[in-house]
Amino acid sequence: MRALSSVYIFIAGAFLSATSAIAQVSSAAPPAVGVVAVEFKPMAESTEINGRIQARNRVDLVARVTAFMDERLFVEGADVKKDQVLYRLERAPFQAEVEAKEAAVAEAKAQLENADLALFRAQELLRKNSGTQVTADTALAAQRTAAAQLKAAQAQLHQAQINLDYTEIKAPIDGLIGRTSLTVGNVVSPSSGTLATIVSPDPMYVIFPVSVRRVLELRERYADKGGYHAVQIRVRLPNGEIYGQTGKLEFVDIGVAKDTDTLILRGTIPNSRIQTVEEKKLYELTDQEFVTVLLEAVEPLKVLAVPRAAILADQQGDYVFVVNDKNVAEQRRVKLGQSTPDVAGVVDGLQPDERVVVEGIQRVRPNLAVSPAPASSISAGR
Structure with missing residues (x-):
């Protein structure tokens, strides 16, 4: 009889313990979550x-004539100005060529002056009937030939002067100059490639x-x-x-x-x-x-925006948890638009003033009752 009484006492204790546990579970408070209201915010697209x-502006400097490089007149990586001399090539051969062409021009001028005199005399004799037309025509042809030879000599002198000027390689623009590809003492030519590059x-x-x-x-x-x-x-x-x-x-x-x-x-x-x-x-x-x-x-x-922390994703796409009027969390699929690392723009799926979960989100499940509070209050309480 005493043993039977002990069994009854054990069963009653177990029943009371189970009832207490159920009561504790049923009375547990919904999880606290931090929410923010969906609102329009300015966002830079x-x-x-x-x-x-x-x-x-970018210029590759190239030699225009073939000559030895005598001087480099700039600091690599430095700022250079337009028309600043950067390289100076050997000038003596080109100077000699200019002097030779100057002599050729002087000779051509003398020949032209002589042809002008001969033409004048021939035309005077023809006018006085003391000369022939053939002599006058020959003198005219000789004068024109001498004039053409002078122009040719002047052109050659101009070309020689151009080549002499090419012995000074100047900056065509203002800018920064890079490293030089050839150093002093090397022979440079148009086929040497880029000597240096200038960029604005x-x-x-x-x-x-x-x-x-x-x-x-x-x-x-x-x-x-x-x-x-x-x-x-x-x-x-x-x-x-x-x-x-x-x-x-x-x-x-x-x-x-x-x-x-x-x-x-x-x-x-x-x-x-x-x-x-x-x-x-x-x-x-x-x-x-x-x-x-x-x-x-x-x-x-102006776009509907929520914090990036509110955005979750699975195989079906992006979603958020929205807390309804009954404080129940609803899973809501969303389509994102223009976003930043902190804020996500929402094109579809949300309406202004709806509440989305941004904190305590790991405790939320679809259709779970929650205890919402402004996200800042949740943060301050931690």
Whole structure:
């Protein structure tokens, strides 16, 4: 009888323990989550494209005559001015050629003067009936030949002077000059190739290809907003930093690349000087540098936006958890539009003022009752 009583006591204790556990589970509070209201926010529309920096002016210096290089008159990497002498080649042979051509011109002038006198005498004798027409015609031909020989001699002198001037290689533009490919003492000629390159450092071009479809979309979108003037260019440098200056789109190529179906677009952007070291000016952007081009609207667009933290994804696509009027979390599929690393623009799936979960999202399941609070309050409580 005592054993039976012990069994009853055990069963009653187990029943009471189970009832208490069920009560605790049923009375557990819904998980706390931080929510934000969906609202329209200004967002700069941006399109990322791979591109390159290119100097607006670029000149490859090439020797125009064959001669020994006597002097290099610039510092590699330094700033040079237009008409500054950069290389001086051996001048003596070309100077001698000029002097020889000057002598030839003097000789041709003397021959022309003699032919002029002979023609004058022949024409005077013919006028006085003391000479013949044949003699006068011969003198005229000789005078014209002498005049032509003088012009030829003068042309040769001009060419010799040009070659002499080519012994001084000058900068055709202002800009930064690169390294020299040949040093003093070498023979240079037109076949020697580029001796050095000069580029204009500021401003720079930004060259990038865009698909024809995207160009048409941009043209339609900004047609009533100023066209090219409604778009600005920003540049992401190879280290991931955004360059501080903005540029303007100024040119769209007239032909489409057949192999890629793209158009080449070109913008102009200021090039900030970093510092000057020993006559060498250092700039932020470098000719032929590979960058990421960001095409942005000058005026930000108003879009429905939520924090990036609210966006989840699975095999079916992007979704968020929306808290309804009964504080129940609903899974909602969304279509994203223009976004930034912190904010996601939503094209479809949400309405203004709906509440989406951004904090405590790991505790949320579809159709689960939650305890929502403004996201800032949740953050402050942690």
